[in-house]
Amino acid sequence: MLGVMQIDLNADLGEGSAHEEAVMAFVSSANIACGGHAGDAGTMRDSLRLAARFGVAAGAHPGFPDREGFGRRELHFLPDEVTAFVREQIEALKAVAAREGVRLNHVKPHGMLYNMAVRDAALARAVARAAADSGVG
Numbered sequence: 001m002l003g004v005m006q007i008d009l010n011a012d013l014g015e016g017s018a019h020e021e022a023v024m025a026f027v028s029s030a031n032i033a034c035g036g037h038a039g040d041a042g043t044m045r046d047s048l049r050l051a052a053r054f055g056v057a058a059g060a061h062p063g064f065p066d067r068e069g070f071g072r073r074e075l076h077f078l079p080d081e082v083t084a085f086v087r088e089q090i091e092a093l094k095a096v097a098a099r100e101g102v103r104l105n106h107v108k109p110h111g112m113l114y115n116m117a118v119r120d121a122a123l124a125r126a127v128a129r130a131a132a133d134s135g136v137g
Contacts, residue, residue: 012061012110014039014047024050029057031108034093036085037063037071044096052102060136062089062127063110071111079126082113086130094134107131 007028013020014033024030024047032047033039039047039061051058063071065085077085090107097104109117109127117124
């Protein structure tokens with residue numbers, strides 16, 4: 001007998017799309033922008049409310065502090081700096097989530113931060129340390 005396969009259909013949300021509600025209806029987890037590349041307290045709240053309404057697992061989507069480049073530019077920070085800004089973004093979303101009664105399930109870095117962490121173990125550890133420090137992921 002074969003086991004049942006589960007697929008997590010995941011989307012990056014809270015980034016200003018006019019179609020967020022429509023997307024949220026079809027995903028099982030959402031990475032919510034938390035202030036680095038996009039997002040603010042209002043968009044975080046709205047995204048968390050949608051996630052709760054649709055039964056979607058919510059997670060933090062921290063990125064480089066680069067709104068102008070939407071977090072897609074290769075920027076260079078020391079690992080301790082990465083831990084600090086990622087932790088700050090996660091904590092910002094976590095505070096809004098607490099007010100909304102939503103538990104954060106995961107952390108998925110955004111854009112270039114994600115791509116660089118794949119290639120750079122020190123950067124990956126810095127992101128993981130921020131997630132662990134925040135108790136998410």
